[in-house]
Amino acid sequence: FCCWFRFRLSWQLARVMFGVIVAGRLVQGSPQRIAENQFVFVLEAAEAIKHLVVFMTGEVPFQDGVGGSIYMGWPSSLESGGEVAWQFLGHVGNDKPSAIFKVSQIKPSQGIQSPFGMLPTAASISPSVAQLVILVEPLAQIVQQTPAAGSTASSTDTVVEFTKKMLENFYNYASSFGMDAAQVAQHPRETFVPASVLRRWFENFQRRLEMNPTFWKD
Secondary structure (H helix, E strand, C coil): CHHHHHCCCCHHHHCCCEEEEECCCCEECCCEEEECCEEEEEECCHHHCCEEEEEECCCCCCCCCEEEEEEEEEECCCCCCCCEEEEEEEEEECCECEEEEECCCCCHHHCECCCCCCCCCHHHCCCCCEEEEEEEEEHHHHCCCCCCCCCECCHHHHHHHHHHHHHHHHHHHHHCCCCCHHHHHCCCCCCCCCHHHHHHHHHHHHHHHHHCCCHHHC
């Protein structure tokens, strides 16, 4: 890491350079510094993590040509607390100060060997703990790496997830007002739609959404 030696920071500055947000949780700052160019965040309840954001706080920029590669370390077995399986997620840099990752579909069995050598592991303390490591290194080296499959959170995935939740919410809400024939007869001025029609619309929309998430734009 020849570039890193021109990128020395005081410990106080390094602690405010990065932050992490796990969806549904508070912001995590102040990572542990485990080497000159390595910073680690300990993430509890690893099995519940779906999306996370890694960002630069803006307090300290990278030097030109340097960025931070991001690795996620998962316990190999939540039951046995085995060795950590590492996966490359992506990176942050001055021109890309934040990144969103989808980690719910990542399988620890597809992990790579640790790029950090012998890294102290929090997983040995708790089998439900994951680690997120930011490795400061040359951008030319970072861009040669391929992110783990399924780790990139696309806007399409977000739209599909939101739409499905919205459909389910509407269907459940409308169904809660269901009436039998006798009850319908008591409201002669109201127009009623059979529940079967609503269910068919719900199922058809879901099927079309899965086939083509942007069909509604046509």
